[in-house]
């Protein structure tokens with residue numbers, strides 16, 4: 388692995404500053420600010436409709452902020468097209484996986500390969516994380532289980548050489564054992580110096596792997612702090628998240 392390409396620990400790699408995002412004329416994000424440090428796992432929590440997915444869409448340029456800014460790896464990407472943002476080293480594991488169903492696993496992975504300034508992963512390294520993947524390479528993706536699709540979606544993000552991976556509800560619809568595997572993978576990415584921003588409905592699961600957490604409600608950030616604080620304060624968790 389090329390250590391030179393690793394971000395310096397402690398540095399901010401992603402910074403969203405006072406983002407205001409709209410769907411048509413309807414504003415859904417109001418002055419949203421958040422940061423992710425190098426090699427940090429950050430959870431983005433909140434009830435349905437709070438604006439979590441829209442925050443990820445804003446970072447990815449799918450629904451760009453009308454005002455405010457998004458900076459990644461020292462570059463202003465607020466208004467960059469999504470394909471360029473991907474090339475800066477932001478990987479995405481969407482909640483609906485977005486895998487090409489009629490293509491094989493191998494093909495889905497092959498077309499995800501790209502060069503960024505971060506380290507690129509190869510298929511073999513993905514097999515080390517997800518041992519079952521090696522035996523699925525020639526299967527068409529439409530025949531995969533939810534857990535298998537998630538392995539492909541995460542591997543695809545890694546093959547795209549990310550410095551930051553955005554996960555949208557990675558535990559959704561998965562068996563508890565598979566959820567544990569996904570969370571272990573998030574910790575593995577952290578060990579590799581890759582930053583993670585994870586949107587989760589499953590608060591306990593997300594807080595178990597996160598260093599810091601943001602809570603959103605009605606399009607605004609209502610809490611920010613170390614994950615420990617939310618983990619250890621049941622009353623605060625109930626007040627902010629109802630759990």
Ligand SMILES: Nc1ncnc2c1ncn2[C@@H]1O[C@H](COP(=O)(O)OP(=O)(O)OP(=O)(O)O)[C@@H](O)[C@H]1O
Nearest residue numbers: 410413415433434435436437438439440441442588
């Ligand atoms: N394509 C869209 N067009 C119009 N409004 C949208 C669109 N997508 C989301 N919204 C609205 O934007 C608000 C924020 O939605 P968003 O999906 O970001 O929330 P969320 O926190 O991710 O919630 P969930 O966990 O339910 O996905 C909601 O009021 C939602 O109805």
